[in-house]
Ligand SMILES: Nc1ncnc2c1ncn2[C@@H]1O[C@H](COP(=O)(O)OP(=O)(O)O)[C@@H](O)[C@H]1O
């Protein structure tokens with residue numbers, strides 16, 4: 338069976354997809370699991386934050402095109418292993434228009450499963466081909482959302498996309514849960530939105546994680562300094578929250 342493959346998806350940008358992959362990868366790695374992060378965003382944010390070289394080395398683009406073996410593109414970093422991405426990845430959508438374009442990443446991931454316990458995929462914003470590839474390659478998906486109205490409005494569309502992939506491309510895909518990010522217990526509006534999100538999630542049959550991730554400057558600091566957040570500041574609220582989320586996932590057998 339090999340690695341559990343988990344992608345972090347939502348169409349909205351700036352909600353914490355990359356932060357979540359970065360932090361969860363660090364938390365699982367700290368627990369001595371073998372972890373790989375795959376950067377599927379042409380902005381290369383995960384690559385940067387993990388200190389991977391995305392200029393002079395093979396990237397996920399080369400892997401998806403089949404011009405290098407997946408293991409050749411892996412870089413061993415402090416935080417976890419990484420397959421980086423750069424801006425070239427954005428052209429793949431135009432290069433592949435035929436059948437099987439949804440399976441490019443899955444074919445690569447299949448060859449890596451035996452080497453890891455967890456593979457995290459950092460998806461780009463939007464629900465285009467790269468996101469579809471991420472979902473097709475995954476066993477689980479985590480949906481981060483901010484406690485704001487736009488995130489709430491986006492939930493139904495993400496859910497629809499995931500159901501579509503499940504039905505047509507990847508029946509084993511499961512939604513691990515919705516993750517509330519930048520949570521502030523004292524915000525009345527935030528709490529109202531979370532209340533509505535709970536109703537929606539109940540209707541759609543997707544759980545919201547018990548663990549909510551609080552606003553925590555240490556998370557963005559660690560990313561800009563290219564540090565493993567669990568080493569940078571293991572007692573910062575955000576890092577503790579991600580550690581709790583990691584434990585919640587493990588308790589759910591993920
Ligand atoms: N819980 C948090 N506390 C503080 N800053 C956060 C938190 N989550 C994300 N950020 C910051 O918000 C910005 C957007 O997050 P990011 O993970 O890049 O979003 P996405 O990948 O969805 O576009 C980044 O600067 C990141 O460091």
Ligand SMILES: [Mg+2]
Nearest residue numbers: 354355378382
């Ligand atoms: Mg990102």
